[in-house]
Amino acid sequence: MRVTQSMLSNSMLNNLRQNNTQMSKYMEQLSTGKKINQPSDDPVVAMRGVDYRSELSKVEQFERNMSEVRTWMDSSDEAMDEAGQSLMRVRELVTQASNDSYEENQRENMASEVEQIKDHLIELANTKVNNKHIFNGTHTDTPRFDNNGNLSGESNNKAINIEVSDGVELRANVDPSNAFSENMIQGLENIVTDLRDNNTTGDDLDGYLSDIDQYSQNIVDERADLGARMNRAELIETRLSQQEITTKDVMSSNEDADMSEVITNLRMQENVHRAALSAGSRIIQPTLMDFLR
């Protein structure tokens, strides 16, 4: 084949251009840390990339939802724990009062203590977490009881469901009709009234004990149910954090560039480029003219 100077310089330019294209590709991989920067670099990786990103955003959102669930559950549990202890104190007081040996002013003291406990239970039932009343079903913006212990107008026992993983919803609140029933408040009020009434006998007071046990049992039942859900929440939480790691892992192996490979490739390309340049400088320069006198 007949080879001319302009062919030499053309093909050298062409090769240099190709070298530069390759180098810029490796440079881009190096500076972005990604194997691909355009869907056409690898359509499959690009499609999966979109998918993994949205998977990851879901998992992260579910983790956020989960922490919300925990706030609800932990606050509900604490409030019910306190309510249970308060009821035990009421039971002690009623048992004490029922043996008829106390004087009037002592019964009055007991009555006012039970009254204080009743007010405390109302406060507990109206617990506000993050500006939400957690024991009032879906009417989170109104307190459960008014100051007199009557159910406020807007109140229900509905579940607050929060999605914690694909298609899985977890009930975040407890059933307030069990934990803080209107009967319970009413019952305590009756106890207070009866303690202040001199005609009340010990046997009358004894009758309240089974009621109080029932209120306690309701709270214990509700806490047991909540505890079971908390266990489930913990399991889901563990699974979510594992899922997050896995998704990030898969995403990284899908689209992240292998740095050592990229750097090696870049070095190799650099060498080729140098060689091409030095070959070019030798080939292009001399012509026959340089050797004719």
Next chain:
Amino acid sequence: MSTTSTFHGLEVARRALATQQTALHTTSHNISNANTEGYSRQRVNFEQTNPFPPASRNRPEMAGQLGTGVKAGQIQRVRDEFLDFQYRAENNKAGQYAARSDALGRLEEIMNEPSDSGLAKTMDQFWESIQDVATNPEDGGARRVMVQRAEAVTDTFHYLDGKLKDVQGELKNQLNTGATQVNSLIREIENLNDQIGRVEPNGDVPNDLYDKRDLAIDELSEYVNIKIEPDQDIGGNPSALAQGIPSIHLADENGNAIPGAELINSNNDVKGIEFEFSGTNDSLVENINIGNLNNANDEEGDDPTAIKSVTNTIAADSFNSTGSLRGTMEANGYVDENGDPAGDYVEMIDDLSLMADEFVSAFNDQHQKGHGLDGSTGQDFFTLDTTLGDGAAAQISVAPTIKNNENAIAASDTAGESGNGDNALLLSDVRDEELVDLNNQSIQSFYQAQIGDLGVKAQEANRMANNTSSLRESVDQNRQSVSGVSLDEEMSNMIKFQHAYNAAARSMTVVDETLNRIINQMGIVGR
């Protein structure tokens, strides 16, 4: 006893001097044009002149025949037409794929996926914000965020739609400029044909005009595929090397002439092309028209590269002449055989609008079932604002009632329950809902499929653009190998011719000396 003329030797030497000088001039011409695009090296065909004596009844009695020297027979360009044919075929494909890969590359840049700022990410953030509303339905902050994220989604739709339409407009300009370019190349070829037609009958070979014409045809082949048929019917007394005026046809992808699409015929009558855009959507190509160009001496101000009267119309769908024009047309969009729009940009624009439309109606359906904090129900979350442009992707916007009052977001499935986020949960499930009009795919997987599709198409176009352009380079190398000027070769030729010139001059000196001897120094004995 010689019977040649006394001055025979002078004449032989003179011819040699003149011929070697012609060769030197040609060498110099080659060197001058070593870097001229499209130039083919030229060569002087040396020929012996007729020897003496010629055959005749009264030929002199002498040893014959005696050589009478050299003449420059013809000056010929060194070129291989078969390589031209190959080059144009590759140049044509390279043009088509380069145009397509360029357009798809811009499409990829606009879509900007996968990234942390594309439509997919914006949508993800929107779905997240709905979840936040579902967990905190009474929280005005979460609702505000959801409205803002929804606006980010609509903005992204608007941006993509607008950008795609912008580039489509540019592609349309490219098509029109391309047609003008084709027409002006045809005009240039017509003009060169004219000059060539005047030279050839005299027996001369217009090498440099041929080169210019071939270069123009090379350029033309990038835009459209062409078929060239030689025509050697030249009047007068042409050289055997004369090429005449070849006719140029538009050709389909297999190189067969398209009927009725002769751009230049052997009488040098020319036609041009133009794009005709659809009446319903002026960015779609409907037809390619072929017709007579304005005459330069028609009315003043008429563009000589614009069509005066259409003689043939090819429907865009059956315009199968490969090249950058078709590559650009396929990217831009055209009307297919059923009258529907086809092409990469128009399809992406339509798909985005379909997606936006389905998204709006699926989301609104669910939103209408819920109740807002302010007691509203049956409200739309998104609306399609027809004042914003064509297509749902341009029109999608957050409903003003929601934009002005985040409490109207229907998070609850029961009226009056502020802590109820059940409808918001259902709203966030729209993300994975399979929609009939999206081929039973969810919005996200539909979008993903578009991106995957685009990637595959662009990858294919890039690969073909690379392949065809390297094929073109290699054919061009072959062509350069035949026609290119080698400086080394020219230098050695120059020395060769220079030596021959010097030697001819010396031989003339020898004849001069012999004549001097006869004329001035003979017959003077005893003087």
